[in-house]
Amino acid sequence: MLNITGLSVSFPNAPDVLCDVDLHVEAGELVALSGEPGAGKSALVEVIAGDLTPSAGSVRCDGSVAVVYQALELCDELDVAANLMLGRERHMRSESHFHAAAARELARLGIPISDTTAPVASLSLAHQRLLALAMALGRNPGLLIVDDLTANLGALASATVDRLLHEARQQGIAVVLVTRDIEQIFRLADQVVVLAHGRVAASLPVAHAEREEVAALLGEEAAIAHREASAMRRSQELQREFLSRLSHELRTPLTAIRGYATSLAAPDVDWDRQSKQRFLDRIATESARLGRLVDDLLDFSAIESGVMRLTPDWCELPLVIDAAVAVLPEDWGAAVSVDADARPLWADHDRLEQVFVNLIGNAFQHNGPDTRVQVRAFQEGADRIAITVADDGAGVAGDPFDAEHRSHSRTSGAGLGLNIARGIIEAHGGSLELAPGPGTTFRISLPADAEVPSHV
Amino acid sequence: MSSSTRALVVEDDPNIVDLIRSNLAVRGYDTVVSTDGRDAIRLLETESPDIVLLDLMLPDADGLELCRGIRERSNVAVIVVSARGGERDKVNALNMGADDYMTKPFSVEELLARITATLRRTRPAPGEPDAALISVGDVTIDLARQEVLRAEQPVHLTPTEFALLRELVTNRGKLLSHAHLLRRVWGPAYQTETEYVRVYVGRLRAKLGSEELIRTEPRAGYRFPA
Numbered sequence: 263m264l265n266i267t268g269l270s271v272s273f274p275n276a277p278d279v280l281c282d283v284d285l286h287v288e289a290g291e292l293v294a295l296s297g298e299p300g301a302g303k304s305a306l307v308e309v310i311a312g313d314l315t316p317s318a319g320s321v322r323c324d325g326s327v328a329v330v331y332q333a334l335e336l337c338d339e340l341d342v343a344a345n346l347m348l349g350r351e352r353h354m355r356s357e358s359h360f361h362a363a364a365a366r367e368l369a370r371l372g373i374p375i376s377d378t379t380a381p382v383a384s385l386s387l388a389h390q391r392l393l394a395l396a397m398a399l400g401r402n403p404g405l406l407i408v409d410d411l412t413a414n415l416g417a418l419a420s421a422t423v424d425r426l427l428h429e430a431r432q433q434g435i436a437v438v439l440v441t442r443d444i445e446q447i448f449r450l451a452d453q454v455v456v457l458a459h460g461r462v463a464a465s466l467p468v469a470h471a472e473r474e475e476v477a478a479l480l481g482e483e484a485a486i487a488h489r490e491a492s493a494m495r496r497s498q499e500l501q502r503e504f505l506s507r508l509s510h511e512l513r514t515p516l517t518a519i520r521g522y523a524t525s526l527a528a529p530d531v532d533w534d535r536q537s538k539q540r541f542l543d544r545i546a547t548e549s550a551r552l553g554r555l556v557d558d559l560l561d562f563s564a565i566e567s568g569v570m571r572l573t574p575d576w577c578e579l580p581l582v583i584d585a586a587v588a589v590l591p592e593d594w595g596a597a598v599s600v601d602a603d604a605r606p607l608w609a610d611h612d613r614l615e616q617v618f619v620n621l622i623g624n625a626f627q628h629n630g631p632d633t634r635v636q637v638r639a640f641q642e643g644a645d646r647i648a649i650t651v652a653d654d655g656a657g658v659a660g661d662p663f664d665a666e667h668r669s670h671s672r673t674s675g676a677g678l679g680l681n682i683a684r685g686i687i688e689a690h691g692g693s694l695e696l697a698p699g700p701g702t703t704f705r706i707s708l709p710a711d712a713e714v715p716s717h718v
Numbered sequence: 719m720s721s722s723t724r725a726l727v728v729e730d731d732p733n734i735v736d737l738i739r740s741n742l743a744v745r746g747y748d749t750v751v752s753t754d755g756r757d758a759i760r761l762l763e764t765e766s767p768d769i770v771l772l773d774l775m776l777p778d779a780d781g782l783e784l785c786r787g788i789r790e791r792s793n794v795a796v797i798v799v800s801a802r803g804g805e806r807d808k809v810n811a812l813n814m815g816a817d818d819y820m821t822k823p824f825s826v827e828e829l830l831a832r833i834t835a836t837l838r839r840t841r842p843a844p845g846e847p848d849a850a851l852i853s854v855g856d857v858t859i860d861l862a863r864q865e866v867l868r869a870e871q872p873v874h875l876t877p878t879e880f881a882l883l884r885e886l887v888t889n890r891g892k893l894l895s896h897a898h899l900l901r902r903v904w905g906p907a908y909q910t911e912t913e914y915v916r917v918y919v920g921r922l923r924a925k926l927g928s929e930e931l932i933r934t935e936p937r938a939g940y941r942f943p944a
Contacts, residue, residue, distance in 0.1 A: 506802070510775060513801040517823035518733035524825040525737065531744050541740075544733055 263289045263436035264310065264405050269319035271305055271460075279305045280460045283319070285438075287405065292427065292437040294447040294468075297457035298481040303440050306457070307331075307407055310438070325404015325436075332409045332440075334394045336382045342368075343378040346397055371396050371426060388419035395426055399435075406430055409440045424450060444477055444488050456480065511555060515548035522548075561616075562678045565685030572610040572689055579604050579639045579649070582611055586618030594626045602639035604647045607710040613686045617694075620679035621651040621704050628702070629655030647710040652703040662696060723837065724748040726767035728758040728784070729799070730777055734822075738771060741826050742833075755779025755787075762788060769795040769837055774802070774811070782814045789815030793876055795840040797832055799824070805913060812917040817878050818904075835905035840877040852887055854943065857926050859887055866926070873925050878903070882918050886932060891944030893935055915940070 264287040271280040280302045287293045295303050308314035309321060311329045336345050343364035364378040373392045375385065382390060391411050398406055408427065412420045427437055427450055441447060447454050448468060456464045456479040464479050477488035522541040526533065533541070564570040580602040587595045618637070625635045635653045642648040662680050683704075684694040692708035725742055729735050730753045739749045750765045752758040755778050762770070770788060774781030781798070788796055796818075798811040803821040811819050818836045820828065849861035858867040861884060866873040875883065881903045886894065896915050900908045908914060919932055919940060926932075933941045 510801040513822045514731055514734075517801075518731075518737060520823040520825060521734065521737040521741075521829075524827060525741055528741075528826055531741075533744070537740060540736075544736075548733065 263287055263291075263324050264438070265320075265322045266306075266310070267320055269306075269309065269321060270317050271309060271314060272317045278460045280309070280316075283457070283460070283462055284465075285455060285462075287436040287438060289404070289434045289436050290431050291453070292431055292439060292451050294451035294454040295438055295440045295457065296442055296447065296454055296476075296480055297463070298442075298483075301457040302460040303457055304409070305460075307409055307438070307440060310405070310407060323405055326401065327405045327407065328398035328401045328403035329407040330391075330394045330398045330409060330411060332411070332413075334390055336390060336394055336397075338383040339381065341379050341381050342375055342385070342393060345382050345393060346378075346400060348397065350400070367400065368396065371399070372422065374422075388415055391415065392419060392422055392426075395423065399426065399430060403435060405436045405438070407438045407440070410442070412441070412443060412446060420446075442480055442484055444473055444480070444484065445491065447476065448473060508559075512552070515552040515555070518548040519545050519552070558678045558682060561682045562685070565682060565689070570685060570689050572613060574608050574610050576606045577609045577611045577614060578606050579614075579647070582614045583618055583637055583639070585611075586615045586622065589615070589619050590622060590626075593631060594622070597626075597631075597633060598622060598635045598637060600637045602637070602649075604639045604641050604649075605710055607647055607708060609690055609708070610686075613689075617683040617686050617706070618651070620683040624679055625651070625653035625655065625702060628658070629653055641710075642707065645710060647708045649706040649708070650697065650703055651706075652699055653701040655701045657700070658696070658702050662702075722748070723769070724750065724765060724767045725833070726758065726761055726765060726770045726794075727751045728753075728755070728770060728776065729773040730754065730775075731773075734773070734799075737826075738829065741829065745830070753777075755781075755784045758784060759787060759791070762792060762794065767794055769797065769833060769840075771833075772796055772798050772816070774798060774800040774807075782810060785811060785814040785816055789876070793840070795836045795877075797836055809913050809917055812914060813921070815876065817876070831907060835907065839881055839904060852890070854931055855928060857928065857931060859883065861887065868925075868927055875922075875925060879918060879922055879925070882915075883922055886940060886942040890942040893939055893941050895939040899940065 264285065266283060266285040269280055269283040269285075270278060272278045283302075283306065285293070285295075285306070295306065297303055305314060307329065309316055310323065311327055337348070340348075343361045346364045346367060347360065361378045365376075368375050368378070373389075373396055375389050375393065382393065385393065395408070395411065398408075406427075408423075412423050415423070424446075427439065430437055439446075439450060448471075451468045454464075454466050454468055454471065454476060455462060456466075456476070458479075464476075466476070473488060473492075474485075477485040522545045525531070526538065526541055561570070580600065583600050583602060587598050587600070590598075622635050622637070626633055633653050633655050635651065637649065637651050639647060639649040663684060687694040687706055687708065690708055692706060694704060694706050697703040697705040723746070725738075725747050727735060727738050727749055729738070729751070735751050735753070739751065742749045750761050750767060752761050753776075755776050758770075758772075758779075761767070772781060772785055772788070776784070781800070785796060785798060788794065796816045798816040798819045799822060800807060800811070800819065801822045808819045817840055818832050820832055852859045852861070856869045857873075860866070864880060866875055866880075866883070882899065885899060885902050896912045897909045899915050900911060903918075904911070904914055919934075923929055923932055931942065933943065935941055
């Protein structure tokens with residue numbers, strides 16, 4: 263359909279606008295034309311449209327060309343129908359026929375503009391762009407050139423543009439899509455041609471190209487945008503997994519509470535004393551579990567948003583660890599040995615206690631009640647204290663802090679305990695890492711000022 | 719409910735097992751429990767339950783796959799119990815052959831109502847001895863013998879699918895609203911669960927191999943041609 267070979271455009275005393283450009287587009291093919299701003303994309307579009315005369319090379323196009331420019335060429339003062347049917351109005355018998363035909367055409371294309379009598383200037387940008395695309399398609403072109411139509415467009419309108427371009431290809435229209443949106447290129451194009459300084463820097467079939475490769479060709483800005491988009495997608499996936507798991511974790515105790523409560527309230531049954539007691543006990547246990555989950559969630563979101571408040575004071579680590587062990591079930595506590603020899607440190611006692619409850623509790627939850635846990639605290643140089651919490655279990659596979667790991671583990675709770683522990687330690691200016699070891703060993707490093715007030 | 723009704727509870731949370739078992743036992747049901755997928759299939763075959771309450775989140779199995787596995791082996795009534803309440807989740811479960819879908823947390827009232835309604839719907843209804851054979855295209859429906867033939871081959875329909883087809887066929891030519899079909903086939907409490915009708919009409923069309931047999935009247939309902 264379109265054959266461009268050895269195309270150059272130059273002006274005296276200026277760098278070449280285009281130099282030795284080849285571009286081939288078959289009927290029904292979609293080629294993405296991309297490159298940094300100023301690379302020559304617009305000049306190439308102008309040459310194909312016949313608005314710019316080449317200095318050398320040949321441009322051959324076997325059909326009519328319709329261009330949808332970025333600066334839309336709609337007549338603002340005319341209404342939707344008049345714009346859409348521009349050049350075709352002669353065949354219409356009456357005003358109402360004319361509007362009905364325009365409305366039919368928009369409906370056929372699935373473009374949600376309901377009032378064909380509205381002046382174009384009153385339409386949203388998205389609707390103006392869709393209308394411009396409809397006008398171009400209405401001319402039944404052999405080649406459709408679309409100049410960056412989806413930049414700053416909402417998701418719904420972008421999807422409509424995608425669909426219309428896809429349908430155009432199916433009708434055998436050759437499409438040149440000028441765009442810097444890598445996702446769009448990989449969604450729609452067969453081929454991507456990247457221009458740089460007026461030359462073809464790369465011409466790749468999309469099926470065999472990597473997003474990173476194309477991103478690198480499109481310059482720093484596009485590469486950064488691509489990396490951000492990928493990171494965002496990944497983080498959204500993790501969030502979804504996390505929310506799904508969280509929903510399950512919250513609903514499980516809720517189901518028990520609601521179920522047992524409605525059982526007791528059922529008018530058709532007189533439960534025996536034992537059953538009643540069991541139901542009430544479980545309602546109490548599950549309510550407590552739900553309460554802990556909510557506390558964890560609140561802590562986690564406070565840590566994530568950086569608003570966790572600490573109430574620091576001078577803390578004796580052995581006392582903090584003893585307090586944590588006392589909170590745990592008795593048989594777990596008996597299996598914990600503590601060896602703490604460090605200076606007092608300026609920290610939030612309750613929060614540090616929570617760290618040890620979470621780390622020690624985590625060891626028993628993962629490895630069962632026969633696990634032995636050793637907690638050691640020692641001075642590390644002049645101004646840091648190191649603490650290790652080690653168990654003799656099977657160890658963990660993967661990163662236990664990772665949301666993905668959380669969503670696959672089946673221990674009770676939302677799986678936030680380790681992240682909360684790390685958040686608390688980091689709020690104290692310290693670090694919490696997984697250390698190598700036969701079982702699972704967590705290593706905490708906390709800053710400890712050498713200056714300890716004399717009254718401690 | 720008669721004392722012979724047997725429920726298979728597939729659930730790994732001990733509280734929910736206890737909750738369901740206590741409530742069913744006190745109302746005269748037999749209860750068999752499986753905490754994983756493999757055991758569920760075994761119990762399905764050895765215990766012949768009348769109804770399965772299937773939790774979707776099991777340690778060893780994808781609940782939806784298990785639902786399909788149960789449906790391949792048996793016409794037993796299946797209620798999926800899930801922590802996920804989205805419409806897509808519901809439609810997926812119905813598509814895998816579930817007869818009903820219940821979201822956690824649920825009340826005991828809802829649990830019992832759904833079990834009763836699902837058992838009523840999936841119990842084979844008495845045949846209609848005087849009903850004539852109905853033939854449309856290559857599909858023959860015999861309401862008396864509760865059989866459907868397509869190109870002279872028997873079509874296997876679940877009780878819910880057959881109940882829906884019977885309602886459409888006995889009212890052939892008439893436009894039946896979603897609410898009407900839900901009320902008549904699923905029960906009065908289901909009037910707003912339009913996805914049930916959509917999914918089951920889709921399943922019937924696929925099994926009968928024809929879009930034309932059950933016509934969609936947009937925004938109104940369905941019609942079986944006169």
